[in-house]
Amino acid sequence: MMFNAGCWMRRLAVLATATSLLTGCATVGSDADRLGACPPVVEYSREFQARAAEELALLPENSVLADMLSDYAVMRDQARGCIN
Template structure:
């Protein structure tokens, strides 16, 4: 009886996983606002860019924040390309 109980749990786990994976496919709205849509790119003024550059210069070389900002710049460029391409 133990083996059949274990088998039922495995079946249940597989069903839960399959349902979860398949339900993720149905979340994209037809209006393009779902998870597959391009994220918005916030526009900053020249003054804001200048202020951010000054603050970045004050950080220690190799700081975690500077590294995160580099990653953020890459993500912004990817979002911009996504928007232009109409994905």
Template sequence: MKSNAGCCRRPFAVLVIAMSWLTGCATADSEAMGFAACPPIVEYSREFRARAAEELTLLPNGSAIVEMVADYVVLRDQARLC
């Protein structure tokens, strides 16, 4: 009877080689390439924010734009914490 102990070695070796190739691709620093982990936060003037708030109040209840702006507020808060 033949031993099947060696049958798992080949897939394991292929996996190790593939993982080493993939990690080799990730050697560049994302900061050095101009991609920061945290996005920049655009600063708006007080007047611009007041105008945006007034425009939001003119939208009908349940407006998709209102929901999107609420999501944007959350993303800005998360980016600020980053």
């Protein structure tokens, strides 16, 4: 009985190791037509940005929306850095 338990433990360890190694290979697609890990960055016109700035200025002090927009700006900068 001990021999079988050891055999299964070894097989389980090999299976876990192989699964771990193979999942590391699957994180990036190899197709050229597919998008990579970098999200697209939407470009806004100057007029649109000016309107957004005016609306942002109308928000109350310590607005949650202003904090969220700040986070969004950081994410856009990161996406731009990812593409370049």
